[in-house]
Amino acid sequence: MISRTVELIYLRDLIFDLKINCVLDVGANQGQYAKELRAIGYKGLIVSFEPLAREFSNLEAAFKNDSNWIGYNVALGSLNETRSINIPKLTVMSSLLEPVVNKVKYETESVEIVRLDEIINKIGKINDGSRIFLKMDTQGFDVEVFKGAAGCMSRIFGLQSELSVFPLYKNMPDYRESLDVYESAGFALYNLSVVNRTDINSLLELNCFMHNRRHMNSSIDKLNLFNG
Template identity: 35%
Template sequence: MLILNSNSKTKMTNLKNFIKKIFRKFGYDLVRYRPDSHPVARLARLIKFYQIDNIIDVGANTGQFVSLLRDQIGYSGKINSFEPLSSAFKILEIKARNDQLWTVYNYALGDFTGEAEINISENSYSSSLLNMMQAHLYAAPNSKYISKENITIKTLDSIFINIASSQDKIFMKIDTQGFESKVLKGAENSLKKILLIQLEMSLVSLYEGEILFEDMLGLMKGYGYRLVGLVPGFADLSTGHLLQVDGIFSREPSP
């Protein structure tokens, strides 16, 4: 076993700090990959602990979350992705073509079944059914809306039987740019069968009519969930203010 004296430890610490400084100069960082310090490692541990075998990916865009699941976490179970934008869905569909356990759907999930008009942002992933607030535009000018598209909306409750069985251990991720509470409203019956939920929560108003962080915590508690994780998200680079986080919730055991 290698034993380092205090002088060697000091040199090792200085070397680590020097390497970190170089990486950070180019916009990177070195972080230990374990559940107490790395969000991907923590998500992997949650998926393993709850034995998740069916993931519902709401607001899939071009499949960024699935790439994380498959390539970084190594999740090999079922995935059902929902993406209403036709341009993003074309890319999503191509990516899912050779994955037999990944099914994609070209519609949104919400609190009603019907048609609606979605605002398409320049960067695609900021597109929303809600109007964008000035705070969002100020922090991310490339999120501005550039067009609109008519889309289909369904409730999760109306299609749940088609994507999950009573034996499935389900994790749902919701990334719908302020529309998260509407997705939950349309899934009230399905939530009883969903073990984990990850969703975006805004600390300030980014989309008109969205539910903010504190109220979302209360809403999730009312649905029978408790907060088990937080992941920093969208921030204003000019001020350093955090504007949005991802909250991870687990279903409380029935009394």
């Protein structure tokens, strides 16, 4: 609980430092993340993306009374396509990839996947003045979501992504590969926090928070670290 509180403080500070006024909540489930954004004082636009029909129904109920929170019943990825998603009992663990652990029981559902850089201009509340924060929590598919944002990357001021030290899904990148993709696109690491540990207390998953270097005025060589 303490670690989650600290993580939310870093998230709040990053969002306010970057003057974010639009958060893309990718992998929204029932709106838990959006509700936390409101709890830490963020009042700007939230656009939630959730591909599961049942969970999207619950999500709609969550945002119906919030005029600055909207949602789309789609998944985001690097290709416009239709795919089957694996849905375990704990639906926040639903993934477009297969679990590494074969004994996991899950249902499947056919879902629509779209590229962010193709849908973004169809979202009426997003405009040239939008300062976008891209939150991704897609159980192994974050890098694919990010690749699908290639055509609108300059509009993304910051991001949050879940990193796996030990990948839980087949063919997903580990934390080093994911960070390399984000850093190669011009993002710098702002904070890392622990999401889960293994039963022997080793790191399993991390959340990374990053800012887009092209929108930051400061750099390490401008910091007065060595002069007292």
